[in-house]
Structures are given as structure tokens and as C-alpha cells.
Amino acid sequence: MATNTNVRTVHRWTSIIFTxxxxxxxxxxxxxxxxxVFYVPLPPLFLLLGTGLYLFASTYLGGRPRRS
Known part of the structure; x- marks a missing residue:
């Protein structure tokens, strides 16, 4: 579960950098x-793509969510 939290944090900060x-x-x-200069946003965009796809897939492949 810590992996999802870390990926979510990276995704949020990368979205700020991309913006x-x-x-x-x-x-x-x-x-x-x-x-x-117009290629500068591409590295954060590719990182957003990777983390976003991971977060999207983890909701369907992760099983049932557990309450803490």
C-alpha cells in the first residue's frame, strides 16, 4: 500500500511541475x-503518463480496498 501512496505523491508533484x-x-x-523551449514540458508529461496509468490500473487490479 505504501507504493500507491508514493506514486500518488509523485504524480501530484509532477502535475504541479508540468503546469x-x-x-x-x-x-x-x-x-x-x-x-x-517547447520540449521542456515533455519529461514531466511522460512521467505523468506512467504514474497515471499505474494509478488507473491499480484501482482495477489491486483487489478490494481495505480500511485503515
Whole structure:
């Protein structure tokens, strides 16, 4: 059960980082940035994809939830 908690925490923090990088990209558009700036949000996005799919699948494959 600790694995789900850790993955959920990583997913939440990564979503904050992803949101900030997207905001930075929108601000950078006004300054005519180099092309590589638009690839900055991709690593957090791929991490969000992995953790999100894990959390989605764990609800169906994890069995019955237990109360603490």
C-alpha cells in the first residue's frame, strides 16, 4: 500500500511541475524563444503518463480496498 501512496505523491508533484512548465512556455511565446523551449514540458508529461496509468490500473487490479 505504501507504493500507491508514493506514486500518488509523485504524480501530484509532477502535475504541479508540468503546469508550471506549460505556463513558462506560454510566457516564452511572447519573447520569441528558441524551438527547444517547447520540449521542456515533455519529461514531466511522460512521467505523468506512467504514474497515471499505474494509478488507473491499480484501482482495477489491486483487489478490494481495505480500511485503515
Amino acid at each position: 508550471l512548465t506549460v505556463v513558462v512556455c506560454f510566457v516564452a511565446v511572447a519573447m520569441n524563444p528558441p524551438g527547444w
